[in-house]
Amino acid sequence: MLNVLLWVGLLLTPTASATSSGFERLLDAVVKIDVREVTFEGGTKRFGSGIGSGVILSKDGLILTNAHVVSPEAVEINVTLANLERVSATLVGWDHWTDLALIRLDMAEIKKRKLLFATAKLGNSDKLHPGQTVFAVGTPYGLTRTVTRGIVSNTQRHFEDSRGVRGYETGAFNTWLQTDAAINPGNSGGPLVTENGKVVGINSRGYLGADNLAFAIPSKVARKIIGDLVKDGEITRSYIGIVPGVLQDLEGFYELAQNTGMLIKSVDTGSPAAQVGIRGGDILLSIDGKKVDGRFPEQLPDIQNQIASHSIGATLKLEIFRNGTSHMKDVKTEKLISRVGEEEAFEEWGLSVRKVSRTYAREHQLDKSDGMVVIGVRPGYPAAVSGLSRGDIILKINRQDVTSLEIAKQQHEAYAERPTSVLVETSRNHRVSLYVFKP
């Protein structure tokens, strides 16, 4: 056992190429993050825990990490500094779209205990080139201060996942850095750095089972997100409801010049774009007079950002091409909402739910985004006994429409005070059923 540890230790010795003072300083800025979080699975509130990495960016204790490491569900965040001291931290804000989260060290505690830490500097991810040596620093499987080495494999990987960050969407608004530096569970949130110790990315994910295909969020993306999270605590984006597609190889069919336009793959039902008659198969030529080029997947995040960066309620002038002619369409933006709705556990019923979101309703072809989805029932409790199961959508409780979680909370409170039979109407695959929760 001792031999094995020794062997691992040898591997951790920094290589000759990474002994710059900047790199040493960076190592002192990388932290381990332990998170205790609440989950609403299984009809009750439960607590889970997770481990990730992070990097301290400022003297006032801001730490950048992944959104899939620290989310608003975190109830306790503990940071282990490079000197192995543990300090608590709080969430500043998160953005699952870019898989970034910002937490802040408890500075009062730092002062009181006279703890010291180093801060890292963000580099310029735009200047990276494929083949360049990079290092991943983090806490894979809880092994603190692990450095792995690799190269930049690709600087502009397009990678979208509709439920990649805790069931939330990710990757629509950014491309990723791809590296062959070994990234393992626990590396998440740790920095990808150059030889001089500059942070050029935040390590986020790797292909399980693949050999060294890992992805990091470029520092350029992080810089903008950090600014907005510090200012507002959240990232606000605009939404018009078009799902982009690449135009590659289709220019000939549409009789368009090369590098012109973006294919609209589909349009969300009821979205602002749908309301003005834009539909799947249309080509988007320009936004507010600015030409759009969506020939390749790598170009789509920029176009998405162009739409998202408008203020909510702004009117976009879209030039839409269909059947050989182009039309101007005015589209008023809405706020972008995540597919994962608010969650709650009704413990007396042994029922956990998630509010139906606009995206969920669209994905499941629901007529309205009312109701809440059952995400768990507790065996032996009224909900489970009645026959309700995961995936049912609760539409009514005691004949009252569940238009908000608040309504369900009131019904649950009334039940907790005086338990009587509750009539519940659900829908599953568009089939309506009734259930009774009996005390």
Add this chain to the structure above:
Amino acid sequence: MIRRFLFLIVITWTALISYGGPTLADMWEDRVKTVVAVEFFTETELDRRSTNTFGVVIDDNGTIVFPSQAIGPRVSPKQLEDFRIYFPGEPTTQDYSATYLGRDEFTGWEFIRVDEEVARERLVPISAYEEAPEPIVTDEIWGVGLKKKAEDFKPYFMSSRVSVLQNLPQRTAIAMSEVSGLGLPAYDQDGRFVGLSIGGFGRSFMQYSSRIRGGVPVVMVNPDESAVVMLAHEILPHLDRIPTNIEGRPSVWLGTNGLQPLDPEVASYLELENQAGLVVSEILEGSPAEKMGLLARDVILSLNGEPLPVLKPDQVVITYFQREMSRRNPGDKVVLGILRGSQRQQIEVVLEDAPLTPREAERRYFDSLGMTIRGFTYRDGVQRRLELKDHHGVIAHFVKANAPASTAGLLTDDLIDEIDGVKVTSYEDAESILETIAQDKERGEFVLLVKRAGDTAVLRVKLK
């Protein structure tokens, strides 16, 4: 002395036989004449598949029925060919041709009629035998099973005891083990007709293996034999439902979609004791139910004044209600008693002929494109949750692997909305556009706009 004694024995023996009627062996040999092996072929885009099943003779005209499970739900009656029968246990080199008459929705039977007189004469209908009284639990019943074609469909004897009787909703006897080949008759000890066996029933087991921890629940289904017998009085009155066309028309519809039974707790909460209820999930656009003002979430409580019966399991009441509809004809009136909120009311509905089904819709296979298109039907719209005004396009019914359409990404059941930028307004339209494309040897590509689960995709089909 010895000789006289022997004589006496012989006398007694003969007396016994004439008094007790035919032996079970005699009866079995005789009842085999009511069953045949049926073979037919399904013509698909790429091949010709043969299906073997068992049929039972229902009249003196050589009419034979077999369960509709033998024909896949995606198969159009026009694809079915070369129906033929074989006599059990005789060399399969001798077959007799038959004509397909169609499916009866209400009974779930497929009907065929043997063409040749010489074969008809040898068949004995089940109506030739007396109807058995309803068996009781523990009664022994028996029937005929047929081996595979390679063994000349050799008949064999099967027997078991009735273990339970249930309403599913038809009165059904379930035996302890298989009593006849699937779809074939069962008889009692006196050779009387007890009923026809039906399929769709499995037995639950736990499967343990050294490789997987714990047991895995499995359901085992015997595809050739059955222990479940629908009783004679559920069958004999319907033997005259011989279809007049292969589409099985007329076929009625009401337009209540997604009927769900009330569970006993809910029924009791709604103060509905000793009766069943069905929640209507959805009322279909343009349906008789919509015209008469039925609404989604209404609970159907009665039919023509009769409360819906309590049947177990709860789901059976759905089948009960659907059968009650399908036994009727377009133009028939039904009065539904419903519960809306907490109000009870009666609604009279005139049933209509159902819209065209995917089975009946026109189709056409384009070999050079590697795809079959099928006309859009009402049911396609319901499945895709499209409003009536958006019911257009054609369906990709079949996509050949590694052919142009599949390489472009077309999937089975995609809704083709546009072809080469032209909106598909009718099946004929789509057929003629694709025909032109398929004929044009110079053409390099064409483009399809397809809809799939709420998304749209533009597919570029390369032909060269």
